[in-house]
Amino acid sequence: MTLVNVELGDRAYPVRIESGGLDWAGQMLAPYARDGRIVVVTDRNVLAAQGDRLTAGLNRAGLEPDGIVIAPGEESKDWSHLARLIDDLTARGVGRDDHIVAFGGGMIGDLAGFAASILKRGVGLVQVPTSLLAMVDGAVGGKTAINTTAGKNMVGAFHQPSLVLIDPDCLDSLPVRELRAGYAEIVKYGLISDPDFFAWCEANGPILLAGDQAAREQAIALCVGMKAAIVAEDERDEAGRRALLNLGHSFAHAIEAETGYRLLHGEAVAIGLCLAFRLSAEHGLCPAEDAERVESHLRAVALPTTLDEAGLAADGERLAERIRHDKKAANGKVRLILARGIGQAFVVDDVPLDEIAAFLDRQRQPLDA
Known part of the structure; x- marks a missing residue:
């Protein structure tokens, strides 16, 4: 296991890189759950490839994922999907003391991260990247965004996560x-x-x-x-x-x-x-x-x-x-x-x-x- 700290004063956070880490995700995500529940935002492809592993890993620590599933692809990173995600999070009662888990590639990290940055003026975020691109770049650093007709990542915010959990084993199922x-x-x-x-x-x-x-x-x-x-x-x-x-x-x-x-x-x-x-x-x-x-x-x-x-x-x-x-x-x-x-x-x-x-x-x- 490799631990990298992003040193940002009182907003510092760890990036944990560990093969097999997803299988024990519950131990690491327990501090960010409320009443045994944690809201997970993902897409259909990631859910099919890695959803069972994450669920089992959470269940080992007595946690249950409350999933919100987004259509895969960059076309989901827009105003309409952001609005629906905000509505879904609100319907689940997500508050400022909660954390959203962004479980997926760069699109999910950007979309869920931006939603976390603006919902109730900011709720907690945990990044669990599943693509190589998100692991080495998108999940670390706090940049979140959606695309507009004017271009890519034109609307967004800086919103640092509380934790980044990287399991390289997720790459085994990646095309x-x-x-x-x-x-x-x-x-x-x-x-x-x-x-x-x-x-x-x-x-x-x-x-x-x-x-x-x-x-x-x-x-x-x-x-x-x-x-x-x-x-x-x-x-x-x-x-x-x-x-x-x-x-x-x-x-x-x-x-x-x-x-x-x-x-x-x-x-x-x-x-x-x-x-x-x-x-x-x-x-x-x-x-x-x-x-x-x-x-x-x-x-x-x-x-x-x-x-x-x-x-x-x-x-x-x-x-x-x-x-x-x-x-x-x-x-x-x-x-x-x-x-x-x-x-x-x-x-x-x-x-x-x-x-x-x-x-x-x-x-x-x-x-x-």
Whole structure:
């Protein structure tokens, strides 16, 4: 078992990483239950794959889950599903001294977390992530959100959980496509500030995706530790440090929105990481070899690396407009995360939108090629 603390003063909380932890979840969740009942928000896929394990784990400690089941998929992370979830939680009498358990992937963590942040001006939250992406990124740090017609995660709040319980055994039932999508976020941590970890990914990524338990646990623990340190330093993304976690994400969110969330988030992130390094290389900020190395590794694990693989019909101008809405923009310029090399990400606040549009147009395969 690995324990990582997110140090936020009186709002600090532990992230417990333990294979088989779900089978003993009741012992860890008992302090957050009321009268033997705990409200669990999940989706149909997670319920089918892991619901029996969680129920048995809760029952061992005398707890009964009171489940709210959401339709799976990013399309459930919207205003209408949020409203229904709030109504369901209210009908169950959830109060400010209660905790909601978000049991699922990134969509559930975001939706249930945002509901917890606004219901009665804030109720407790426990994150129990079941996807690789949520384990290494979404469940830690307190960001919650829903999507709107303007783009991904446009409405949300910071709402830190009281506990994050990660059981890597949940990954055994995850489809390989979902595993690959989560792996893109693992690679991101190496690209931000740890070139040795990126090299580790190059050597161990294939066995991690193939099911090597030790590799999975090592990667999860390292990523959670890196994110916990960043969140403790810059909880609300005010000092710029936390913005580094958005490497590749401005492009990714635009791609997701433009494709109607047909791509998984991690698939769009993989493309976004390649775009961020290609743009950095074009500007002479990082060696072209580093951009090629990033693309080569992501391609080697069967992740998409180009806009054409996303099946986009939009031109660069339209995608740049999506990026303008996704991130802070002023005077026709936006903030992006670029890189001086692998493990050397940094924030740029003045990238012109027309330059981004032209760059994105150059990434498309010519029709007569």
